[in-house]
Amino acid sequence: MTDAKTKAAATSAVRGRRSASFLNPGLVLDAAMVIIERDGPDALTFRRLGIELKADHTAVLRHFGSKDDLLIALADRLMEEALASFVPSENWRETLLSLARRIRSAALAHPGVAVLVAARPPRQAEVLRAADAAIGALRQAGLSARDAAMYYLVLADASMAAAAYEAAIVSLDSGAREGDQRAWRRQYLTASPQKYPHLASAAQHLADVNDQDEFETLIGLLLDAVELRAQTHTGNAGETERGGT
Amino acid sequence: MTDAKTKAAATSAVRGRRSASFLNPGLVLDAAMVIIERDGPDALTFRRLGIELKADHTAVLRHFGSKDDLLIALADRLMEEALASFVPSENWRETLLSLARRIRSAALAHPGVAVLVAARPPRQAEVLRAADAAIGALRQAGLSARDAAMYYLVLADASMAAAAYEAAIVSLDSGAREGDQRAWRRQYLTASPQKYPHLASAAQHLADVNDQDEFETLIGLLLDAVELRAQTHTGNAGETERGGT
DNA sequence: ACCTGAACACCGTTCAAGT
DNA sequence: ACCTGAACACCGTTCAAGT
Numbered sequence: 001m002t003d004a005k006t007k008a009a010a011t012s013a014v015r016g017r018r019s020a021s022f023l024n025p026g027l028v029l030d031a032a033m034v035i036i037e038r039d040g041p042d043a044l045t046f047r048r049l050g051i052e053l054k055a056d057h058t059a060v061l062r063h064f065g066s067k068d069d070l071l072i073a074l075a076d077r078l079m080e081e082a083l084a085s086f087v088p089s090e091n092w093r094e095t096l097l098s099l100a101r102r103i104r105s106a107a108l109a110h111p112g113v114a115v116l117v118a119a120r121p122p123r124q125a126e127v128l129r130a131a132d133a134a135i136g137a138l139r140q141a142g143l144s145a146r147d148a149a150m151y152y153l154v155l156a157d158a159s160m161a162a163a164a165y166e167a168a169i170v171s172l173d174s175g176a177r178e179g180d181q182r183a184w185r186r187q188y189l190t191a192s193p194q195k196y197p198h199l200a201s202a203a204q205h206l207a208d209v210n211d212q213d214e215f216e217t218l219i220g221l222l223l224d225a226v227e228l229r230a231q232t233h234t235g236n237a238g239e240t241e242r243g244g245t
Numbered sequence: 246m247t248d249a250k251t252k253a254a255a256t257s258a259v260r261g262r263r264s265a266s267f268l269n270p271g272l273v274l275d276a277a278m279v280i281i282e283r284d285g286p287d288a289l290t291f292r293r294l295g296i297e298l299k300a301d302h303t304a305v306l307r308h309f310g311s312k313d314d315l316l317i318a319l320a321d322r323l324m325e326e327a328l329a330s331f332v333p334s335e336n337w338r339e340t341l342l343s344l345a346r347r348i349r350s351a352a353l354a355h356p357g358v359a360v361l362v363a364a365r366p367p368r369q370a371e372v373l374r375a376a377d378a379a380i381g382a383l384r385q386a387g388l389s390a391r392d393a394a395m396y397y398l399v400l401a402d403a404s405m406a407a408a409a410y411e412a413a414i415v416s417l418d419s420g421a422r423e424g425d426q427r428a429w430r431r432q433y434l435t436a437s438p439q440k441y442p443h444l445a446s447a448a449q450h451l452a453d454v455n456d457q458d459e460f461e462t463l464i465g466l467l468l469d470a471v472e473l474r475a476q477t478h479t480g481n482a483g484e485t486e487r488g489g490t
Numbered sequence: 491a492c493c494t495g496a497a498c499a500c501c502g503t504t505c506a507a508g509t
Numbered sequence: 510a511c512c513t514g515a516a517c518a519c520c521g522t523t524c525a526a527g528t
Contacts, residue, residue: 045501056513067502068421119413121429128436128444136443149450154463157410158403165406168364176313184366191373198381198393199373205394218399221470228473290520301494312521
């Protein structure tokens with residue numbers, strides 16, 4: 001890192017120019033985040049990047065081979081931002097809850113980026129650290145290595161999927177989002193109590209739920225069930241009773 | 246419906262032509278589904294629709310005002326397909342499990358469509374019927390109307406989000422998907438056991454998990470936790486102990 | 491009432507040319 | 510070693526014109 005910077009500075013000094021290149025991957029990613037958060041995910045184009053960076057729109061291709069490469073790099077940056085300040089707690093539930101909340105916060109802080117990159121697994125050391133902490137927490141709860149692996153995947157993917165889903169709705173242009181929301185509320189609030197008695201009796205409660213409560217409830221339910229299974233297995237004999245593969 | 250068809254037939258008879266219009270919304274949606282499943286979600290363009298329908302690419306705009314309108318109609322069709330054959334079971338867990346599985350099956354049968362439309366709530370009577378059955382199942386489990394509303398949303402959105410997440414990964418062009426998969430597996434299978442002891446001990450188990458087992462585990466955990474809370478509340482006094490609003 | 495086709499303002503990516 | 514700018518093969522959407 002420092003080495004590369006030094007070398008770049010030396011090169012430009014030798015050439016007697018301000019710099020050999022005024023663009024670098026970090027600057028491109030900064031500009032990409034700015035564009036997405038300011039103008040939405042659809043606004044991320046090479047031509048807009050060119051304007052933002054005051055360079056020709058094809059110059060970016062010297063640092064990222066394609067738009068897909070740019071998206072993968074954005075995924076890494078988002079995950080790094082989500083997990084950099086994470087520290088495992090002594091309490092295993094706290095550890096897992098903190099990870100889930102960090103994923104959601106990062107996705108909602110940059111919904112446009114989250115929508116673009118949710119399906120791309122990051123290639124980032126931070127993720128290994130978080131995965132290790134999460135699996136450790138599940139072992140601490142009393143689960144076998146195999147169960148811990150499965151429940152880690154369920155928790156991680158459920159958090160990612162729920163966060164991306166919320167981000168996708170937030171990322172719709174506000175016109176479409178409000179139209180959708182209004183249409184759906186109207187539909188269940190005015191549903192026939194004869195045809196849909198259960199829906200009608202719960203309709204007002206449905207309208208009252210907010211997204212954060214829903215996410216917290218989702219994670220809370222999953223952790224409750226994990227805790228229940230960990231206790232059951234411990235109570236049985238410290239081994240799962242299901243047969244091997 | 247029949248009325249409109251009759252009128253259209255009469256018009257073409259009067260005109261002495263084969264038909265007043267050879268395009269209609271149903272034909273356009275059929276063609277859109279064919280294109281997406283055959284060539285991927287990015288291939289859904291008006292020009293490709295024009296070729297598929299043997300019409301000018303702007304003719305579609307006579308039936309759907311914009312591409313967004315087309316996507317909303319596709320969302321409706323996908324949800325209708327998922328829920329049309331659904332019948333509630335006497336067992337509340339079966340009812341909820343069946344709904345979750347139907348959502349996943351529909352999304353994986355048409356992953357390209359699912360990716361495009363996951364964030365758009367459908368405006369479809371089938372969804373009201375399913376929501377009523379799901380909330381009824383939760384009441385049957387012993388939950389209050391408010392808890393049933395919350396848990397319905399959690400279950401429905403978790404199913405949708407997980408199905409859309411899986412569909413998004415399936416929809417990546419196979420080159421990108423395999424590269425992602427390989428990179429991520431390699432990362433945790435070769436992770437340093439000193440730095441990441443818990444991850445290293447669970448790595449082989451992580452590699453063995455398949456997507457369907459993961460989805461079933463997710464829904465199983467959620468239903469277990471819902472059952473646990475329903476029992477707890479019933480045991481207390483038939484009322485939740487938390488304060489109002 | 492529906493379809494056509496030209497046109498407009500955009501895309502990502504390639505490639506020869508500059509410095 | 511990096512940037513430029515023309516070019517190519519695409520997009521969604523509009524609009525005057527046909528039948």
